Amino acid sequence: MFKRIYTRFMMEFLRILLWGLLSLPEKDWKKRNIDKEIEDGMKLAQRSLIKSQQLNEDLTLGSEPGHSKSTRKLMKAFSTQRYILEEDEKEFYLQVAKVWVGGLFNSYYVALSCSGIFLVTYLSTFLLHPYLSGWSTVIWTMILFFSSIIGILNAIRIEGGRKWLLLLLNVFFFIIFIMIMS
Numbered sequence: 001m002f003k004r005i006y007t008r009f010m011m012e013f014l015r016i017l018l019w020g021l022l023s024l025p026e027k028d029w030k031k032r033n034i035d036k037e038i039e040d041g042m043k044l045a046q047r048s049l050i051k052s053q054q055l056n057e058d059l060t061l062g063s064e065p066g067h068s069k070s071t072r073k074l075m076k077a078f079s080t081q082r083y084i085l086e087e088d089e090k091e092f093y094l095q096v097a098k099v100w101v102g103g104l105f106n107s108y109y110v111a112l113s114c115s116g117i118f119l120v121t122y123l124s125t126f127l128l129h130p131y132l133s134g135w136s137t138v139i140w141t142m143i144l145f146f147s148s149i150i151g152i153l154n155a156i157r158i159e160g161g162r163k164w165l166l167l168l169l170n171v172f173f174f175i176i177f178i179m180i181m182s
Contacts, residue, residue: 004067007048007052008067008068008070008071010048011045011048011068011070011071011074012070014041014044014045015070015074015100015101017041018038018041018042018097018100018101019101021034021037021038022038022097022098022101035090035094038093038094038097039089039090039093039094041097042093042096042097043093045074046059046078049062049071049074049075049078050062052064054066054071054075055075055078055079058082059078059079059082059085060079060082061075061079062075070100073099073100074096074100076099077096077099077100078096080099081095081096081099107154107155107157107158108154108158108162108166110150110151110154111150111151111152111154111155111158111166111170112166114147114148114150114151114154114170115147115151115166115169115170115173117143117147118143118144118147118148118151118170118173118177119173121140121143121144121147122144122173122176125140141177141180141181144173144177144180145177147173148170148173148174148177149174151166151169151170151173152167152170152171152174154166155167155169155170
């Protein structure tokens with residue numbers, strides 16, 4: 001049980017680490033040898049998946065199913081990008097990392113998180129209003145302002161029906177912020 005939890009934790013940690021590396025500007029990649037770091041991380045993940053029989057040696061899906069959504073997405077990334085391995089090994093691992101990390105922090109979750117942050121901050125002012133003065137009030141209003149603005153901007157980027165729900169919610173929160181400030 002602990003080994004499984006440890007493996008999940010390491011996979012998610014590797015995914016967040018790769019997201020951070022891939023989000024750096026490409027001009028810094030050569031100076032910091034980021035290509036090599038991404039390649040090493042993906043080789044580690046590949047060995048782990050092959051060892052646990054979730055992937056076969058030829059990078060097809062193995063007999064053991066993925067235990068988490070993130071692991072299944074990584075397995076799918078390896079199997080769909082395997083044709084690149086014969087052409088360029090470095091490009092293969094880079095493409096697998098981009099496919100796996102893609103959508104890690106997508107706009108839906110950011111907009112939803114901003115709505116939650118606004119709501120928690122707003123409701124906490126009712127409990128903490130005797131203690132809010134000076135800089136703490138400035139920080140509270142900045143959190144309210146930026147959470148609603150970032151929520152609106154990310155809700156605009158969402159496609160589908162959830163876009164309008166989150167957009168209306170964050171616009172409503174921004175109107176509440178304006179009413180607080182007036």
